[in-house]
Amino acid sequence: xxxxxxxxxxxxxxxxxITAIDSHRAIIILTGGRxxxxxxxxxxxxxxxxxxxxxxxAHMVFALRNSLEFKVLGKLxxxxxxxxxxxxxxxxxxxxxxxTLNLLNAVKxxxxxxxLSTRPEQVLSPASLTKGFLKDMxxxxxxxxxxxxxxxxxxxxxxxxxxxxxxCRIRH
Numbered sequence: 219x220x221x222x223x224x225x226x227x228x229x230x231x232x233x234x235x236i237t238a239i240d241s242h243r244a245i246i247i248l249t250g251g252r253x254x255x256x257x258x259x260x261x262x263x264x265x266x267x268x269x270x271x272x273x274x275x276a277h278m279v280f281a282l283r284n285s286l287e288f289k290v291l292g293k294l295x296x297x298x299x300x301x302x303x304x305x306x307x308x309x310x311x312x313x314x315x316x317x318t319l320n321l322l323n324a325v326k327x328x329x330x331x332x333x334l335s336t337r338p339e340q341v342l343s344p345a346s347l348t349k350g351f352l353k354d355m356x357x358x359x360x361x362x363x364x365x366x367x368x369x370x371x372x373x374x375x376x377x378x379x380x381x382x383x384x385x386c387r388i389r390h
């Protein structure tokens with residue numbers, strides 16, 4: 219991410235680590251930290267690097283609306299990149315940044331209206347948003363709530379539950 223003018227990597231600057239969760243989601247953090255001497259002690263020229271906060275707007279929008287649609291001023295339609303720096307390309311890039319900022323502001327307004335203690339970058343799916351609501355409502359998780367229930371009763375309850383289509387009565 220950072221290099222010296224001669225092209226050599228600047229190891230005193232943070233790096234970005236992207237860890238894939240699945241084919242659609244990833245965790246993004248800054249890495250680095252204090253440079254260390256050979257004996258393991260911190261070098262005087264290094265500084266600690268915090269993890270950073272990265273928000274994936276596409277996943278946040280999907281978590282909020284279960285679709286990728288938000289009514290905000292968007293990109294210019296019908297643009298084909300030329301790969302050259304022209305006034306048209308710069309105008310498109312500025313409009314693209316403005317569209318991303320408009321989307322960020324709209325998503326942040328909607329997320330803040332919920333009053334959750336969960337931070338926006340922690341929401342990776344509709345399930346994590348729902349977990350944030352349940353946590354803030356201080357509901358007892360089923361694993362703890364039904365801790366004293368016997369395995370036989372839990373087995374009967376599991377047999378009574380079936381997922382998928384609700385109108386399904388008998389399968390296979």
